[in-house]
Amino acid sequence: MLAIKVPKREAESIKRKLKKLKLYDGKRRPKRENDFILLPVIDDPRAYELGYDVLPVELPLRPERQIYKNLESVLAERLTTEELKYLRRYDVIGDIAVIQIPPELEHRADDIVWGLRKVHPFIRVVAKKGFHEGAFRIRDYSIIWGEKRLTTAHKENGVEIKVDLSRAFFNPRMKGERYRLAQLVKDGERVLIPFAGVLPYALVIAHYRKVKITAVELNEEAYRLGLENIELNRKRLKGEIEFIHGDAFEVLPKLPTFDRVISPTPRGVDALALTLSKAERWLHYYDFVHEEKIPEFRERIVDECRKQGKECRVRIKKVSDFKPHVFKVCADIELKGEE
Numbered sequence: 062m063l064a065i066k067v068p069k070r071e072a073e074s075i076k077r078k079l080k081k082l083k084l085y086d087g088k089r090r091p092k093r094e095n096d097f098i099l100l101p102v103i104d105d106p107r108a109y110e111l112g113y114d115v116l117p118v119e120l121p122l123r124p125e126r127q128i129y130k131n132l133e134s135v136l137a138e139r140l141t142t143e144e145l146k147y148l149r150r151y152d153v154i155g156d157i158a159v160i161q162i163p164p165e166l167e168h169r170a171d172d173i174v175w176g177l178r179k180v181h182p183f184i185r186v187v188a189k190k191g192f193h194e195g196a197f198r199i200r201d202y203s204i205i206w207g208e209k210r211l212t213t214a215h216k217e218n219g220v221e222i223k224v225d226l227s228r229a230f231f232n233p234r235m236k237g238e239r240y241r242l243a244q245l246v247k248d249g250e251r252v253l254i255p256f257a258g259v260l261p262y263a264l265v266i267a268h269y270r271k272v273k274i275t276a277v278e279l280n281e282e283a284y285r286l287g288l289e290n291i292e293l294n295r296k297r298l299k300g301e302i303e304f305i306h307g308d309a310f311e312v313l314p315k316l317p318t319f320d321r322v323i324s325p326t327p328r329g330v331d332a333l334a335l336t337l338s339k340a341e342r343w344l345h346y347y348d349f350v351h352e353e354k355i356p357e358f359r360e361r362i363v364d365e366c367r368k369q370g371k372e373c374r375v376r377i378k379k380v381s382d383f384k385p386h387v388f389k390v391c392a393d394i395e396l397k398g399e400e
């Protein structure tokens with residue numbers, strides 16, 4: 062395994078460059094060494110042409126990769142090497158393991174359950190995951206082992222989140238994103254979160270920051286769980302959360318503007334103009350975009366800002382893979398006030 066050794070102050074920009082050149086090894090974690098950072102890179106001759114030392118080092122796997130590797134090695138006892146190639150990444154939400162089982166591994170479902178229970182002895186339910194459906198973005202699941210429930214409490218970023226996977230959207234893989242945004246928010250800000258679900262963003266931000274959050278959600282089940290989550294976390298929250306049940310397209314026009322708006326937009330919904338109209342300083346707008354259409358997406362944002370008389374600076378971050386060449390992205394839009 063290789064890493065390039067870069068001065069700490071240059072680490073972020075070099076990491077971006079490595080990602081652009083597709084040299085960065087995202088499966089591993091960078092490591093600090095005094096005033097330097099070791100950035101994981103793939104074995105490619107271009108890594109040696111950047112003007113930094115390239116060292117052979119064992120950098121640790123990211124935790125999610127590590128647990129995936131653990132399942133793979135446990136299952137190596139029962140599955141063939143060919144079958145192991147079809148194994149997908151899975152999630153553990155509270156005490157529920159959620160896994161996608163491709164047709165090639167259907168006949169191995171019992172072995173996969175056995176492997177999951179070995180790696181995570183505390184799980185009580187194993188559910189097979191289908192696709193997100195409808196405006197509420199609820200996934201279709203079937204329980205293949207354990208208790209017949211899809212409700213659980215999930216811990217992340219210092220809060221506990223009650224979820225019901227059969228009734229409301231929840232994605233544990235956004236944990237890092239929620240942490241990133243919480244760190245960008247400053248004490249004292251007023252924050253608006255439409256499409257708030259069971260409140261994962263609101264809870265994490267209010268855990269870290271003394272802010273006033275207004276959240277909006279249309280799905281009544283998610284709204285009910287969100288209210289329970291505010292109570293459940295009462296002692297862990299520095300900030301306050303006001304939660305409104307309703308359609309963002311009807312509720313937002315009646316609200317004032319906010320320092321920051323965070324829009325975890327449901328797929329297929331265009332809420333750019335609406336959310337931008339409510340943002341004074343920052344809008345973090347999530348969308349699903351083909352990698353070739355990212356410049357077009359940026360252009361659309363800049364045009365909308367212009368239409369609304371706002372000057373903006375836009376940075377687009379790929380958050381996760383959605384399907385080949387299509388990414389969930391977050392546009393961090395900094396607004397400079399009236400032109």
Ligand SMILES: C[S@@+](CC[C@H](N)C(=O)[O-])C[C@H]1O[C@@H](n2cnc3c(N)ncnc32)[C@H](O)[C@@H]1O
Nearest residue numbers: 196197230256257258278279280308309325327
């Ligand atoms: C992609 S999910 C994000 C949920 C939550 N923010 C999270 O990260 O877990 C989008 C959410 O928007 C809600 N939703 C869909 N249409 C809506 C609307 N018109 N107004 C308010 N909420 C809506 C869905 O029920 C769903 O909970």
